[in-house]
Amino acid sequence: MSAEAVTADLGHAADEHGHDEHATTTGLSHTKLAMWVFLGSECLLFGGLISTYLLYKSRGNGRTLPTDVFDIPFTSVSSFVLLMSSLTMVLALSAVSRGEDEAGRTWLLATALLGGVFIGGQVYEFTSFVREGVAFTTNPASSAFFTLTGFHGVHVSLGIVMLMSLFVASVKGKLTQRNAETVEIVGLYWHFVDIVWIFIFTVIYLIPAD
Amino acid sequence: MSDTATSEHSEPEADEAVEHHDDEGHAHPSDWAYVKIAVVLAAITALEVFTYFESVVDWGVALVPSLIFMMVVKFYLVATWFMHLRFDSKLFGRMFTAGLILAVGVYLVTLTVFEFWV
Numbered sequence: 001m002s003a004e005a006v007t008a009d010l011g012h013a014a015d016e017h018g019h020d021e022h023a024t025t026t027g028l029s030h031t032k033l034a035m036w037v038f039l040g041s042e043c044l045l046f047g048g049l050i051s052t053y054l055l056y057k058s059r060g061n062g063r064t065l066p067t068d069v070f071d072i073p074f075t076s077v078s079s080f081v082l083l084m085s086s087l088t089m090v091l092a093l094s095a096v097s098r099g100e101d102e103a104g105r106t107w108l109l110a111t112a113l114l115g116g117v118f119i120g121g122q123v124y125e126f127t128s129f130v131r132e133g134v135a136f137t138t139n140p141a142s143s144a145f146f147t148l149t150g151f152h153g154v155h156v157s158l159g160i161v162m163l164m165s166l167f168v169a170s171v172k173g174k175l176t177q178r179n180a181e182t183v184e185i186v187g188l189y190w191h192f193v194d195i196v197w198i199f200i201f202t203v204i205y206l207i208p209a210d
Numbered sequence: 211m212s213d214t215a216t217s218e219h220s221e222p223e224a225d226e227a228v229e230h231h232d233d234e235g236h237a238h239p240s241d242w243a244y245v246k247i248a249v250v251l252a253a254i255t256a257l258e259v260f261t262y263f264e265s266v267v268d269w270g271v272a273l274v275p276s277l278i279f280m281m282v283v284k285f286y287l288v289a290t291w292f293m294h295l296r297f298d299s300k301l302f303g304r305m306f307t308a309g310l311i312l313a314v315g316v317y318l319v320t321l322t323v324f325e326f327w328v
Contacts, residue, residue, distance in 0.1 A: 028299050036302040040309025047313025051320045076259040087248040090292045094241050191293045195285055202281035206258060207274055
């Protein structure tokens with residue numbers, strides 16, 4: 001997503017304080033409503049992927065299962081990093097809403113960096129799993145595990161691209177208090193990705209297999 | 211603005227934490243309130259990880275219900291505070307909840323099919 005795209009006109013006009021009237025049938029921002037509908041549909045995507053893993057988690061075909069090679073302390077640190085990125089994201093929105101562009105940029109960059117750390121951790125985890133004999137096609141359990149966590153990783157990566165687009169737009173002076181809603185919408189996506197990981201971390205990693 | 215677009219700000223602790231309003235006039239918490247929520251989330255995560263080390267405390271049959279309870283609390287805190295569902299229009303929450311209920315339904319139906327019919 002380009003910087004121009006994320007800072008595109010959202011279909012409403014704002015006054016100098018950023019308080020706009022949404023001329024819509026609901027009186028709400030339809031862009032935000034669309035994001036919530038999208039996130040609702042994403043629940044279905046991840047619901048299906050999590051269901052698949054839970055059904056196949058014990059099907060190892062006599063080979064190593066993902067649960068045998070989990071490194072819970074390492075994944076806990078990754079989870080904590082992603083959780084804290086939700087804080088920096090909401091602080092970015094807060095700063096941009098107040099017209100503090102520099103602080104907004106700092107928090108946006110911090111969020112993207114924390115997301116990058118999480119992705120780095122996932123790459124390390126996947127690599128170590130493959131070294132220990134659990135690859136994508138090893139058994140149904142590993143296929144379901146890599147598909148679920150891989151899809152989540154792709155979502156985080158897309159979120160980082162959006163955050164960096166906002167950062168670049170802010171540097172160019174195209175992201176101000178007037179279009180703080182753009183930051184809020186990207187923030188909703190980012191928090192959703194965090195919420196999905198909260199679920200995955202507990203259900204997939206922490207709850208014992210049997 | 212329609213009824214569906216009207217949010218409720220009835221909880222006192224939320225009002226105390228209010229610092230600024232968004233473009234629809236909805237109150238949002240202060241940065242300090244966000245930090246406090248993050249501290250609570252971090253503490254719950256630490257407790258979740260603590261359950262992994264069975265040599266320290268044996269949670270027994272309480273382990274799974276405790277983990278699910280902590281997960282739900284974290285989910286609720288992020289959705290209501292960081293995603294502003296507590297302060298925004300209820301319509302947004304309904305859209306999200308509809309997807310969530312459908313997702314849980316998909317899981318339950320799939321589980322039932324595989325456990326009892328296949």
